[in-house]
Amino acid sequence: MEKKVCMPRVLKNISYVLFPILVTILVLLIFCLSYPLEKDAIKAGTNFYDTNTFAEDYANRIFGALTTVGLLKEDAETTAYSYYYSHTEKIENNEKVQNIHYYTDYRGSNVIWLVIDNDTKEAYTNLGYSIDTSNLENIRNKIMENEQNWKYQDGNIETTIEKLSNENIEYINSGLDEEGIETIGNVETSDLGNDEQQDKNTEEIATNNYTIYTALLDEMEYVDGIYTDQLLYNTLSLVNQNLIVLIPLLIGLMIALVPVIIIGVGRSSKQEGIALNWFDKIKIELATFIAIMIGCIGAVLSLSVGGASTIVTFTLGISIAAVGFLIIYLACILLFETVVKRIKTHTFWKTTIAYWIYVKTKDLIANLKTTKKVILYFILFIVANLFCFAIMWSDGFPGFVLTVILYAVTLNLLMKRVKSFHKITDTIHSLYQGDTDIHLTETELCKEMQGTGKEINDIAGGLSNAIEEKLKSERLKTELITNVSHDIKTPLTSIINYVDLLKKEKIEGEKAKEYLEILDNKSQRLKKLTEDLVEASKASSGAIKLNKEKLNVKELIKQVSGEFEDKFKAQGLQEIISLPEEDAYIYADSRYVYRVLENMYSNIAKYAMEGTRVYTDIIEKGNQVLIQLKNVSKQKLNISTEELMQRFVRGDASRNTEGSGLGLSIARSLTELQEGSFNIYLDGDLFKVTITFEKK
Numbered sequence: 001m002e003k004k005v006c007m008p009r010v011l012k013n014i015s016y017v018l019f020p021i022l023v024t025i026l027v028l029l030i031f032c033l034s035y036p037l038e039k040d041a042i043k044a045g046t047n048f049y050d051t052n053t054f055a056e057d058y059a060n061r062i063f064g065a066l067t068t069v070g071l072l073k074e075d076a077e078t079t080a081y082s083y084y085y086s087h088t089e090k091i092e093n094n095e096k097v098q099n100i101h102y103y104t105d106y107r108g109s110n111v112i113w114l115v116i117d118n119d120t121k122e123a124y125t126n127l128g129y130s131i132d133t134s135n136l137e138n139i140r141n142k143i144m145e146n147e148q149n150w151k152y153q154d155g156n157i158e159t160t161i162e163k164l165s166n167e168n169i170e171y172i173n174s175g176l177d178e179e180g181i182e183t184i185g186n187v188e189t190s191d192l193g194n195d196e197q198q199d200k201n202t203e204e205i206a207t208n209n210y211t212i213y214t215a216l217l218d219e220m221e222y223v224d225g226i227y228t229d230q231l232l233y234n235t236l237s238l239v240n241q242n243l244i245v246l247i248p249l250l251i252g253l254m255i256a257l258v259p260v261i262i263i264g265v266g267r268s269s270k271q272e273g274i275a276l277n278w279f280d281k282i283k284i285e286l287a288t289f290i291a292i293m294i295g296c297i298g299a300v301l302s303l304s305v306g307g308a309s310t311i312v313t314f315t316l317g318i319s320i321a322a323v324g325f326l327i328i329y330l331a332c333i334l335l336f337e338t339v340v341k342r343i344k345t346h347t348f349w350k351t352t353i354a355y356w357i358y359v360k361t362k363d364l365i366a367n368l369k370t371t372k373k374v375i376l377y378f379i380l381f382i383v384a385n386l387f388c389f390a391i392m393w394s395d396g397f398p399g400f401v402l403t404v405i406l407y408a409v410t411l412n413l414l415m416k417r418v419k420s421f422h423k424i425t426d427t428i429h430s431l432y433q434g435d436t437d438i439h440l441t442e443t444e445l446c447k448e449m450q451g452t453g454k455e456i457n458d459i460a461g462g463l464s465n466a467i468e469e470k471l472k473s474e475r476l477k478t479e480l481i482t483n484v485s486h487d488i489k490t491p492l493t494s495i496i497n498y499v500d501l502l503k504k505e506k507i508e509g510e511k512a513k514e515y516l517e518i519l520d521n522k523s524q525r526l527k528k529l530t531e532d533l534v535e536a537s538k539a540s541s542g543a544i545k546l547n548k549e550k551l552n553v554k555e556l557i558k559q560v561s562g563e564f565e566d567k568f569k570a571q572g573l574q575e576i577i578s579l580p581e582e583d584a585y586i587y588a589d590s591r592y593v594y595r596v597l598e599n600m601y602s603n604i605a606k607y608a609m610e611g612t613r614v615y616t617d618i619i620e621k622g623n624q625v626l627i628q629l630k631n632v633s634k635q636k637l638n639i640s641t642e643e644l645m646q647r648f649v650r651g652d653a654s655r656n657t658e659g660s661g662l663g664l665s666i667a668r669s670l671t672e673l674q675e676g677s678f679n680i681y682l683d684g685d686l687f688k689v690t691i692t693f694e695k696k
Helices: 007-034 039-044 052-068 136-144 195-207 225-264 284-303 311-344 353-366 368-394 396-433 447-504 510-541 553-563 565-570 590-607 663-673
Strands: 085-094 097-104 111-117 122-125 148-153 156-159 210-216 549-552 574-578 585-588 613-621 624-632 677-683 686-694
Touching: 007 225, 007 311, 039 225, 052 111, 052 148, 052 210, 052 225, 111 136, 122 136, 136 148, 136 210, 284 311, 368 396, 396 447, 447 510, 549 553, 549 590, 553 565, 553 574, 553 590, 553 613, 553 624, 565 574, 565 590, 585 590, 585 686, 590 624, 590 663, 590 686, 663 677
Parallel strands: 097 122, 574 613
Antiparallel strands: 085 097, 111 122, 111 210, 148 156, 148 210, 549 585, 613 624, 624 686, 677 686
8 A cells, every 4th residue: 555645744854854954054154254264365265284374373383382392481372282291211322312302282283393402402292102203213204204394493494384484484473473483492482572682582592502393294183273273264165155146045945944844844644634742732831941941951962062182072072062953953843843733723822821821810700709709708717817816816725716616617618518519510420421310409508509409400300301202202213113114024025026936937028027127126225225224223223232342453344345346346446455564453343343344335336436446544543443434436425424424315416326325324323332433524526434443
């Protein structure tokens, strides 16, 4: 069987997936449009490594290294580059360097460096100590083999970074400014500002004899300023060319998705109309609170991600944040859908606390007479209570006695009214159960409820009389139908037998044979009508003994379908059956459930349009089992559902077909007799029957 697909729901779900993607892209594009980072360089298509941003980041890393090893004093610009671990290795006869000091940045760094103090014969590096880094040559090679590198030696710079070369370094707004390399080695890079200070720096540089090797790792392993700036720069470069076109396009797509989502909200292939769940029935304020709490959980996840030092931890942090944003988005969907569904079903106002207050206030006003009495009694009780407490305060024992008497009298009055209330509710419950002979003694009720007791007694008497008249009428109708049917059956049987005998005689003449055939058909039809009439009478009056048992609906459907297979094929009907994976059970009489289904299949075989499909579905919905039969009628169904369910009424206006018009009435009576429900739905020429039983 083809599985039903609800296209509005499918399109809604697709839109839900697309919407956050479009929003994310739109926010990113707006950010790209407004972010000031290297706009001219991006327009010119400049490589990130040729930008001022990269040069400044790299220069700050150089000064961080010099600060770390103590060649520069720590200031506000370099305190971020702090190290927590160092290891010293003594070197003999290695270019006259005595010790190599290994420093490790606790956050990691994509810039590796080696600083050699030629005066003290000490070397410093942030490469971890290993066999590959146990001597200067290996350290230099490991640093300089990277594409982006920078070397300072004997007052000269050798670098692949154009912005940090001897010619261009003066344009970088970092510690490497003014005369560029002359500031390296100064105590305070911010001390430059006059000729006298520059002369002093130049003189001091001559006494600071050291060599610097630095490089940016070709494969960056850590999330630092250079990594994030490169990621941002590349993103901006990627989308910058099409921003003006993409932003309006994305906004248009987002606006187009909104009606698609709204149309699909509440739609389902399993039922018609808007499907509501428990969340759609609670107060909207409570639903909003639940959605906000779920969103807060997502916000906590999104904001609880700490600083990332490596690509792995950065990726993990982004993943956790994405889960948090997803939870927030799902909370928004939950709240949005319940609001839309309430609006569609016109229940939004009715599910608000304000409406609840309105209803309670309205009831209070409607019962103002009783309310006034209650308020008066309450005020009198408070006054009497205060009076007793005043006496107790002045003279303890008499006040205590009066207080006990007051509470005893109040309790007695309340108990009497509660007792009267329970008698009334018990009587109403008995009436609901069908006991109309019950009678209330009005004098046993409190004064306020005696009028209600009298009215209940009148209702009980009226119901009893009405039920008795109804039963008498039904009994007479059943007896009449049974007697008349019995009287008709005797001569009818004789007619059928004589027709059968005449058919065995060799009667000549085509007209005589034709008349005999018509007589046979009409007599058989009259017999069927008589049987159906008796059965309809018994079913409607309940004069049928039921033998209920646990019944497998799947097997019963297969059995009935198999028996009608040849009739369906003769009419060119194709039956499509949809059954649940597991067996579905109901508690009913198998004979009469079979008769109901037989009537329905017979009805389809007679009145369904040739060459069409017949759909049979078994649906488990909560604690109910639904049997649905759908077909297209060959005749126009110019009749209402209520009329079609009446006795002796058929859907064909010409009334020239073989049915008695009792099939649907019998099926409904037999179904309701077994505590089921039988409903017909007409939509143009589409005829649908739904039979519902409680699941066993």
